[in-house]
Amino acid sequence: MDVLIALYPGQGSQKPKMALDLYEASKQVRDLFALASDVSGLDLYQLLAEGSEEELKQTVATQLAVTLANRSAHLRLTELGFSFAAHSGFSLGELSAFAGGGILDDETLFSLVTKRSALMDEEARKIEEIQGKLGMAAIIGLDYATVEQALREAQIPGLYASNDNSTTQVVIAGLQESIAQGKEVLQAKGARRVIPLKVSGPFHTPFMEGATEPFSAFLETLDFKNPHSLVISSVDGDVIKDAQQAKEHLAMQLAKPVRWTEAMKHLSSLAKEKHAQVAETGFGTVLSGLWKNSNAEIPCRSLGSEDAIWNYKKELES
Secondary structure (H helix, E strand, O other): OOEEEEEEOOOOOOOOOOOHHHHHHOHHHHHHHHHHHHHHOOOHHHHHHHOOHHHHHOHHHHHHHHHHHHHHHHHHHHHOOOEEEEEEEOOOHHHHHHHHOOOOOHHHHHHHHHHHHHHHHHHHHHHHHHHOOEEEEEEEOOOHHHHHHHHHHHOOOOEEEEEEEEOOEEEEEEEHHHHHHHHHHHHHOOOOEEEEOOOOOOOOOHHHHHHHHHHHHHHOOOOOOOOOOEEEOOOOOOEOOOHHHHHHHHHHHOOOOEEHHHHHHHHHHHHHHHOOEEEEOOOOOHHHHHHHHOOOOOOEEEOOOHHHHHHHHHHHHO
């Protein structure tokens, strides 16, 4: 069976009914749903089976549902005989990567996601009450350095380059009125499209600094272990070497930009070195699309559904 490098998606990949096919197919996944629901205090099966897109868009629900879908895909792939050479996650997905790499167990993972999402939601609400509506938008057609420089020169208050998704896609975040101003500035610089994202806060910007200290304090109460396989951080694209560094990166990432372009460069080299295939281990094709745009030699497959996993398995066995 192929060795995989797992890429775990973050917020924005959520959709009603995702991962329910994995739930039906696997008792281990059903047990995972039960554990995640017990730890979080939310009925996550009901949320995914009956919740609307609007309900899933709320930060707490989003982070739990996406993490559950990621871990369900990883568990199902492992159950069917796949092994993993490395793990990396986009933003929230980094927590799934830490679980995949053995840094934390699933009970700790869902405890962590519950706390992280609550702190981020609380911070976003506080800022929104004081300063107004917040959000994020994807800028298509420009790289991170260009966007960052353009925003710096324009001096638009309350607006930041938050995600370095690829060489042609960057996310900006902040006040909605500032995003509207930024749209005009960036289109003048050559941006082809500006797409509002399905999230409810200005994540990975200084707006989240108020959540960093309490989250860091919470992390210190948890039992992290040194990784048993490679984990590449989306904070800087580097290898997570030990448990303490993992905690530091998780605390930093709340208010720091996601450097996914750097992570993909590292992962692409690893895939060639280890003769591994690359798999989006979670729902959707967001990371597969970014990977394709990076022009990596080895393609990325989306393996977040029961059909996709079985089709790939049959392809390998034929």
